Amino acid sequence: MGDIRLMKGNEVIAEAAIRCGCDAYFGYPITPQSEVMETLMARAPWEETGMVVLQAESEVASINMVFGGASAGKKVMTSSSSPGISLMAEGISYIAGAELPALIVNVQRGGPGLGTIQPSQADYFQATKGGGHGDYHLLVLAPNSVQEMNDFVDLGFELAFKYLNPVMILTDGVIGQMMEKVELSDFKPRLTDDEVEQRSGHWAATGKKSTRKQHIITSLEMISERQEKFNQKLQAKYARMREEEVRYEEISCDDAEYIIVAYGVSSRISQKAVVLLREKGIKAGLFRPITLFPFPNKRINELAGHAKGFLSVEMSAGQMVEDVLLSVNGQTKVEHFGRMGGMIATPIEVVTALESKLIGG
Amino acid sequence: MAKARGAVVVENEVCKGCNLCVVACPQDVLSLHKEVNSKGYHYSHMSNPEACTGCTNCAAVCPDSCITVYRLKSTVVA
Amino acid sequence: MTAIRVEDIIKPENLVYKKSSVLTDVPMHYCYGCSHGVVHKIIAEVIEEMGIQGEVVGIAPVGCSVMAYYYLDIDWMQAAHGRAPAVATGYKRVNPKKYVFAYQGDGDLAAIGTAETMHAVNRGENIVMIFINNAIYGMTGGQMAPTTMVGQVTSTSPYGRDIDLNGYPLKITELIAQLPGAAYVTRQSVHTPGNVRKTKKAIRKAFENSAKNIGTSFIEVVSTCNSGWKIDPVASNKWMEENMFPFYPLGDLKDSTRDDANTYMVQKLKK
Known part of the structure; x- marks a missing residue:
């Protein structure tokens, strides 16, 4: 240990x-x-x-x-x-x-x-x-x-x-x-x-050696064609992140009809809410994005195929819910529940929100 | 007494004709050429080469580093 | 007596001045007669003479000299507007043996980046700060700078700088000289051969200081911006002498190798 x-x-x-x-x-x-x-x-x-x-x-x-x-x-x-x-x-x-x-x-x-x-x-x-x-x-x-x-x-x-x-x-x-x-x-x-030179010597400003060209750390490019090419390079990098770096955690999502999407402290509160919902006989699950960018769009889209609804629980007026909506892409219902201004939702509030917003009545 | 003899070479295409070297020259060696370079600048040149002492003042004030200066090490001419 | 021909003089063995090898062959984008080119040149010469091309990094600002990295063949960083002293700090702290210099104009150093400037010097960062003060914003088209003279016409003070509206020209170098972290503070110019040589000496001393860990070396170069001022380069030098030098007098403001009190203070603080 x-x-x-x-x-x-x-x-x-x-x-x-x-x-x-x-x-x-x-x-x-x-x-x-x-x-x-x-x-x-x-x-x-x-x-x-x-x-x-x-x-x-x-x-x-x-x-x-x-x-x-x-x-x-x-x-x-x-x-x-x-x-x-x-x-x-x-x-x-x-x-x-x-x-x-x-x-x-x-x-x-x-x-x-x-x-x-x-x-x-x-x-x-x-x-x-x-x-x-x-x-x-x-x-x-x-x-x-x-x-x-x-x-x-x-x-x-x-x-x-x-x-x-x-x-x-x-x-x-x-x-x-x-x-x-x-x-x-x-x-x-x-x-x-020496190790820094080995790892980053091909781009870092480590002092111009006679054996190489100068290294310039800049975000400036005056020629539009080149700036666009650079932007495309960045986008390709982000696309690679979307392929390789998506991280998430699923708790009781396999048979879940209602999936709470929450990250950070909200995921801990929501995890308790899932337990409470299951005790009430509601098949709830928790999906926790670990990388917020890249967002786990694909996995949420798959889960949306057999879920009845998603609830994005965040301590905000509803921000991540927009990514959940894009991921679900109209397959099923998506709602948001959040507290703001430093207020922290309780598990009971999350249960009540899910019941009223997704199950109804 | 022997007077130092020098000469300068102005890289015509790099010169922007700012005139600062002309003013800096204590011997009035330099002036702007009536011809222009490919960018349209009247470049600096030695219009009075015999007077040059190779003092490097022109090169010191040149913003575009387009002046090279030569000076005879010792003047054998009496 | 045989006349000496120019061709006889222009020979490698007679060479007394050539462009520094630390300068690249990229033609400078600066306007004709711009002081930036002269200062770039003497920094290059100092780097070449000290043999530190592989040990020095520069920080380019936002402003006319944003692309300084095209002209000096060393490693560079290009900082956000006003942030060069912070970038220099970050670099120097993780690479204390490197020579680090920030190159900034008046808008960059004395307006948007005032906080970064003052605090970097106040910490006594062992860096060289080169401050080009031409009393105007050149790159954006000749707007009023913090150092614009009272009554000076710019595109944002078209009737002349009015102190009721715009306040006073900022003598930031005088403020810098008050800070215990500053080892060497000087104000120079590059409008005559003699002044160019003095500025070069100052820059050399500043680079040497940064290897001695005695605090920040700060060099203001009172400069011209003939495009912004809308007069030719020779007239700009005259305008600078007549209008700027009385307000921004040339000379050393502080030299801690001579100023015992401050040297003592710096060393005591360092302990």
Whole structure:
């Protein structure tokens, strides 16, 4: 057995970063995710692994520090919460446009505006449909446990480097703040400069060698034909993600007539709702997308063939439900149930919503 | 006393005819040519080559780095 | 006495100045007489003379010099508008042995990127910051910049910069010099051969500083934008001397290798 601890989700993000050989974290304090940087600063990983931890002057600066570090082919990350992610939108778009690997954690809180510091899932559109300007996507991972907060840091970096694309861990104030048992990953050493050169030397700005052409990390292309070609290349990359990276979990979906679609903390609440519904004799199941982009369209479309209805349960006014609707593609009924503004649905509320919206009466 | 002798080569096609080298030259060696290059610029050239001392002032101020400067190491001419 | 022919002078053994090998052969997109070309050239020369082509990375801004990467044959990053100091920070922190320089204009460094500028210097990042101040937004077509002079006509101050409406020209270099993280702060120009040589010395010193871990080296180059100002390059130099130099005087504002108090403070803070 590995190293088992009782930890907060946010603390685990920090610990997992150190253990997976992350080179740098740049961040700015914001509730409900400040423990990420606090934990890192307390752990002082620069003494242990050489990992850099720096508090920036803003989220705008921290995401651009990520741009700089990623340009060197290093494993760099940041974390924030909703308003901070909005500030990062520009930088994230540049990172996507420059095809840089980076990990961004969003511990969502309620909005719009300053909103509330309480948990929310209202940044789904922002995370999965772009968020910043231009045609781009993040690869979005949605953990629903402290264990997955640990696991997805390493996975996130792996995917970021596989696709040279920013990866977002889209979590929420509940998962970030709650304490749970977690089996921490084993330590992986940071890559040496030679290893970085081996992995990323074909594109990274590691200093121009006499043996190669200069490397330019940019998202600018003045010639429209070339920019369109680049856009097509990005789209091909996203198509490859749709083929290879879809991840989801199904609970009691095999014989389910009514399927709840939920991610993050809502999936935990919904899992209990499925138990309650089954006790009442209603054949309910839970479908949990783990990757929100790429969204598990195909699997939901298959399930729609033998289900009587889908309920998208989210802490938002209804965002993921649009992807569920597209996936189901008219085969059966799709409804949404959500609480907003930092309110968290109870399993009973989910049961009642499913009964009234899908079964009727 | 022997005067230093120099010469400059202006890459005509790169020169944009900004005139900064002409003004920077302390010996009035350079002027803009009445001909234009393929981009339509009156490029700089040595209109008074005998006066050039190879001081490199023209090259120093040239924004387009299109001037190469030569200077005789020692003047044997009395 | 035999007359010396030009062909006799133009021989490899007589070469005294040629374009730096760190400059590429791509013709610069800058307008004729633009100061950017001169500053690019002297950065290239410093990189060549220090032999650090493989150890240096540049950060291009948004603005006229956004495509600086086409002209200097080194590795580059191209930052979002104003964010070059943050990008430079991120790069330098994970690659402390590399020489990192950010190259920015006045809109980039002193308007949209003021926060990133001040904080990077205040942290004493061991980077070189080169600031081209031509008192106007060139790339977007000659709009008012933070450093535009009072009364100066631009496309967004068509009746001249009015302090009631637009406030004052920003002497950001003076502000930078107040920060303990700044090791070397100087204001130069490249409008005469002598000034070009001084600026080159300053840039060389800045690069050398960044290897000494003594804090940020910041070089403002008071520059011209003849297209934006709508006068020719020679007249632009004269306009700059008459209008900008009195407000943006040339010279060192700070040199921590001489300024003991600040050197002490930087080192104490570093401990």
